Amino acid sequence: MNSCSGLNENDEMINSSMRERKGKRLWKKVKHELVDYHSLPPYLQDNEYIHRHYRCEWPLRQVFFSLFTIHNETLNVWTHLIGFFLFLSLTIYTATKVPNIVDFPTLQSLPDVLRKADFHKLHTELITCLSSLAHVPDLPSLSNWRIMELLSNCVPVSLSYNNKTDIHLLRNMKDDMANIIAPLIVRPITRWPFFTFLGGAMFCLLASSACHLLSCHSQRLSYIMLRLDYAGIAALISTSFYPPVYYSFMCYPFFCNLYIGFITLLGIATIFASLLPVFQSPEYRKFRASLFFGMGFSGAVPIFHKLILFWHQPEALHTTCYEVLMGVLYGVGALVYAMRIPERWMPGKFDIAGHSHQLFHVLVVAGAYTHYQAGLVYLRWRDQQGC
Incomplete structure (x- = not known):
């Protein structure tokens, strides 16, 4: 009896060990599966209208590999990652070709x-x-x-x-x-304001792409990446002012320095405000959108000033049309982001593709590219006419 009892105990221990190992393997597999919104920790709960396909606290290795898998952040990552490579190509093109373009x-x-x-x-x-x-x-x-x-x-x-x-x-x-x-x-007019804008655009797009890819790893990394994302948005808006302000008012140093100084300080203040923990709360979503929208809308002042000074110049009207289009694209993007359109109308139907953040990303890239085209007009104008 004792011998049988000992064998039964050994078998039970072996079976228990096997079940434990099997359970660990199963948990390891389940742990890296996609989960729904209600299974997320509070720091990852941002949009209650997107119900499924979330990554939750994955190891960094799996997080990086998820760049090539389908989840509700896939298009958020790729829309801005492709935009980054687009602006990297435009930067190289501008540095090598634009100074030689003459019509x-x-x-x-x-x-x-x-x-x-x-x-x-x-x-x-x-x-x-x-x-x-x-x-x-x-x-x-x-x-x-x-x-x-x-x-x-x-x-x-x-x-x-x-x-x-x-x-x-x-x-x-x-x-x-x-x-x-x-x-x-005479050498072409200085290009640093234009390249500052291109640098700000690339920083914004790459920071946003990294944020959407890595934030699911841990609460600490999510906190860091969100701050980097907000800093990128502020950098894009601030540096977008540099080409129109510098090339419009290069002959008026007071106004040039005034406008550039103002938007630079506003961008720095926005970055510091984004460091506050409350800034990333879902209930402050509209506040974040309004703050960035206000930064962009402040560009209306130098644009109107430019039109008053150069109403007789066709380049002034040409660049203003580009800038108005850019503002419309950014504004619609901020509105879509804040109102969570269209997923708020059909919750759970846009989990993978078509939700507000993806549309916001596409509109941001389109607006930045429109501003790039305006910058080319500014360069050609000032190269030919100077101050």
């Missing part, structure tokens, strides 16, 4: 003008004018528009012509010659 559409009319020109007279006047231009003091320090004005005088309007069309073509040729020669003497 001279009227050069097509140059052969017609030259066929009707008095070349002997043209040669004589060009040599005389360019020789005098060589003795202009501090030529390299002159602005682009001033050099273009000086060079345009080297092409006389008094050449032989037959009608008013020839006069128009010849004047276009004068502008083209000035545009061709001026970049050889």
